[in-house]
């Protein structure tokens with residue numbers, strides 16, 4: 001859980017060239033879902049490549065509190081002995097999801113239709129994030145929620161005794177909300193239907209099918225209509241977690257802005273609902289190639305090669321692409337600072353309710369580092385300075401947000417003067433090997449007053 005310990009200031013300075021292979025950790029979204037669905041299946045699910053970041057470890061701890069047996073073997077394989085749909089026991093402790101919105105929202109859904117009372121909490125970041133977007137649809141199943149003002153954690157959810165299936169149109173583009181409703185629908189009799197106007201990451205749908213649930217997806221004029229037949233017996237799976245495209249974004253973008261770089265990032269999940277950043281970077285003239293395209297475990301995978309790109313240009317990122325790169329806007333804004341011209345990002349209101357208000361956090365740091373940023377409620381524009389002209393030379397706040405911390409550390413690799421983030425500790429939520437991996441490529445990222453060991 002981030003935010004509970006001592007802050008770790010970290011500094012990044014002009015580095016490079018960055019060279020070599022970047023083996024980034026497993027996909028965070030798929031890791032959470034593997035543990036949760038494993039806990040809801042009957043029998044043993046085995047998972048390799050799981051992201052062992054704080055967010056996912058908190059989800060594993062929660063599933064143990066619900067009665068599943070979740071263990072890590074010496075070779076890094078995770079074993080989950082599930083208790084079956086509807087089999088969760090009432091935890092005798094508060095469920096602390098740390099920094100993780102995905103963790104808490106998916107877990108709330110998974111327990112919402114079992115008659116148990118569960119109290120959830122998190123760190124200062126998570127306890128300030130909106131939960132009504134999940135508790136409103138869960139109430140339709142018969143779940144009761146009592147939380148703090150504004151629907152914030154800590155919050156207790158009492159699961160429905162006789163859940164009724166629901167038909168729900170998700171009002172915001174959110175895979176977490178969609179997934180919470182589908183997971184709740186697992187223990188409701190009959191059909192739960194979720195309608196999505198804007199497509200978001202579809203790992204839950206793919207994985208539910210993999211675990212043997214009856215789930216269909218239809219593209220209609222209303223949007224994507226997902227129909228789930230309730231009360232299946234989920235069959236345990238062997239899961240290979242692909243590496244996380246959202247983590248790959250950091251070494252990829254670092255290579256693109258750092259002169260002389262050539263970095264290979266192997267085995268990256270390229271599910272089309274996740275790959276928007278890479279299309280955007282190519283449109284900006286980034287030298288990015290996909291090698292060895294293949295399918296693994298039901299997800300498209302490739303090796304990404306990123307090279308220094310001296311002729312980056314600003315572009316307009318279409319709003320329709322937002323959901324497929326929602327976690328990548330912070331690091332995209334860094335690349336935009338090194339491009340010629342304006343990068344215009346529209347339709348991104350959701351960025352304001354992530355681990356931090358990401359438009360605000362990035363705008364403040366970018367401006368302090370000498371970059372012009374304009375912003376509105378659901379848009380922002382970064383005016384690039386070209387590849388050798390970004391000043392830097394500042395300390396910025398990471399505001400308990402791993403992606404803000406990593407984005408500014410990537411930026412410091414190519415600014416004229418170093419960039420310090422006041423607290424790099426949140427990086428451990430999603431990318432615990434970030435410092436070591438970047439140092440292995442030749443980056444100079446150090447904890448204040450020390451070097452990396």
Ligand code: S3P
Nearest residue numbers: 029102173174175176177326327
């Ligand atoms: C996630 C969904 C997205 C994303 C988050 C992971 C998921 O959140 O930002 O990092 O695994 O379902 P929203 O559902 O709030 O868009």
